[in-house]
Amino acid sequence: MDGRACGRNQPRDVWFLAGTFGGQVERACEVPGGRPIAVPVVNTFGDRWHCSAFMRGARGTVLLDDEVVEPETYEHDPITVRGARDNPLTGEEGSFAATGCGLWVQLPPLAPGKHSLKIRGRSGDFSTGVDYTLTVAAPSA
Structure with missing residues (x-):
């Protein structure tokens, strides 16, 4: 959970950062330089009713280099969930349809160098927070 695996299974067009x-x-x-970044602030999946209830209380703040995003x-959003063995959310392998919901941040490619990304999210009694040093x-030529 310390970021060592953040490059695992990344697509070529966007860089996903994990929530908690x-x-x-x-x-x-x-x-890598030149890639936009996507990261959840607070999110879940389930049926439409579950997402409606979750989103009523969803709140979040994001700071990139001390600037509000x-x-x-x-x-x-209709999504397909790919379950993996030992995943605490899916529990088993296989795919299923669900409704996805949450607060997300999409950042344009960042300038080379170090950046600070601070994420805080909450819905009901569920809260999440990640402090990233990026x-x-x-960018490669």
Whole structure:
């Protein structure tokens, strides 16, 4: 949970950063230059009713290098969940349809160098927080 695996299974067009299953963590991550970044502030999946209830209480704050970034709201997006063995949310392998919802931040590619990203999210009694130290590489030619 410290960021060592942040490069695992990344697509080529965007860099995803992980939230938490609750609680507060600190992570360091190296990000390739030239990639936009997406990260959840607070999110979940389930059926439409579950997402509606979750989003009524969803709140979050994000600071990038001490500047406020406004999260985007996703309330009822159809998603396909790919379950993995030993995953605490899915419990088993296989795919299933669900409704995804939450607050997310999408950042344009960051300038090379070190950046601080502080994320705090809450819905009801569930809270999440991540303090990222990001080291962005120069874009490859």
